Amino acid sequence: MDAYEVLEKLGSGSFGTIRKIVRKSDKKVLVWKEIRYGRMNEKEKSMLVSEVNILRELKHPNIVRYKDRIIDRESSTIYIIMEFCENGDLASVIRKYKRCGKRVEESRIWTLFFQIACALHECHCRKQKILHRDIKPANVFIDRNNGFKLGDFGLARVLSTETQLAKTNVGTPYYMAPEQVNELPYNEKCDIWSLGCLLYEMAALAPPFEAANQLALAVKIKAGRVSRLPEQYSEELNQAVRSMLQLDSAKRPSIEDLFKLPKMQEQAEIAV
Ligand SMILES: CN(C)CCCNS(=O)(=O)c1cccc(Nc2nc(OCC3CCCCC3)c3[nH]cnc3n2)c1
Numbered sequence: 001m002d003a004y005e006v007l008e009k010l011g012s013g014s015f016g017t018i019r020k021i022v023r024k025s026d027k028k029v030l031v032w033k034e035i036r037y038g039r040m041n042e043k044e045k046s047m048l049v050s051e052v053n054i055l056r057e058l059k060h061p062n063i064v065r066y067k068d069r070i071i072d073r074e075s076s077t078i079y080i081i082m083e084f085c086e087n088g089d090l091a092s093v094i095r096k097y098k099r100c101g102k103r104v105e106e107s108r109i110w111t112l113f114f115q116i117a118c119a120l121h122e123c124h125c126r127k128q129k130i131l132h133r134d135i136k137p138a139n140v141f142i143d144r145n146n147g148f149k150l151g152d153f154g155l156a157r158v159l160s161t162e163t164q165l166a167k168t169n170v171g172t173p174y175y176m177a178p179e180q181v182n183e184l185p186y187n188e189k190c191d192i193w194s195l196g197c198l199l200y201e202m203a204a205l206a207p208p209f210e211a212a213n214q215l216a217l218a219v220k221i222k223a224g225r226v227s228r229l230p231e232q233y234s235e236e237l238n239q240a241v242r243s244m245l246q247l248d249s250a251k252r253p254s255i256e257d258l259f260k261l262p263k264m265q266e267q268a269e270i271a272v
Pocket residue numbers: 010011012013018031064082083084085086087088089138139141151
């Protein structure tokens with residue numbers, strides 16, 4: 001650990017504390033996520049190792065880059081070192097828009113849509129499919145060029161056990177797909193549902209389903225009633241979001257389907 005200087009705590013992600021650090025060798029600013037594995041059983045520990053090994057393979061401009069890991073056996077803590085995103089997380093941006101009573105530009109929402117879809121494409125279309133499982137505003141980061149990056153890929157599977165959830169602050173699962181509520185098997189269409197929730201919240205500045213407790217939330221999700229985006233947003237964006245929030249996961253579009261949308265094709269031309 002002495003290769004790094006620890007700066008301030010940035011926040012607590014869903015599975016551990018995230019701190020800003022500086023690599024002493026080249027003064028590069030990075031972050032590390034501290035994951036305590038002391039209370040994990042052998043199975044969970046081996047899953048954690050395999051998830052971290054998946055992370056290190058994921059190299060994509062819209063996925064927070066994994067840099068290194070340090071295992072401290074004394075404190076049973078693994079430190080996952082990742083790139084630092086200078087412009088913070090999307091949850092803070094949404095809170096700021098809400099405070100100022102301003103709406104996000106539609107073009108910015110299409111950029112988010114395209115860039116996170118690219119991140120999901122990288123993972124859903126690999127031979128060994130990787131599911132994110134925890135797409136939400138606090139897990140989308142903004143780099144110095146205002147590019148969007150999806151964080152914490154794949155860690156959700158191993159860390160969603162009660163040992164981790166019990167220990168760290170876990171918010172209300174606003175973005176949980178209906179099949180998850182019914183505890184059915186998870187597939188990539190759950191990530192599509194969460195992407196729909198993310199875009200909905202970027203436009204409406206509130207999640208599509210809100211309730212006072214998890215039970216009431218589950219009822220609302222299973223009812224699946226989604227009000228239209230605020231009227232300033234186009235029918236095209238509204239329909240795209242609604243298509244991702246269909247209760248029947250088979251009816252939700254795949255990432256490939258989403259890239260066929262005209263506005264997504266336009267982004268692809270700009271991005272080249
Ligand atoms: C002028 N403003 C627009 C700038 C605001 C920007 N302030 S800031 O202080 O640098 C700032 C604030 C928060 C995040 C970041 N960057 C960051 N955060 C991570 O996790 C912490 C996050 C904290 C909130 C909850 C979810 C997890 C990362 N994980 C991987 N890479 C990461 N990069 C930077």
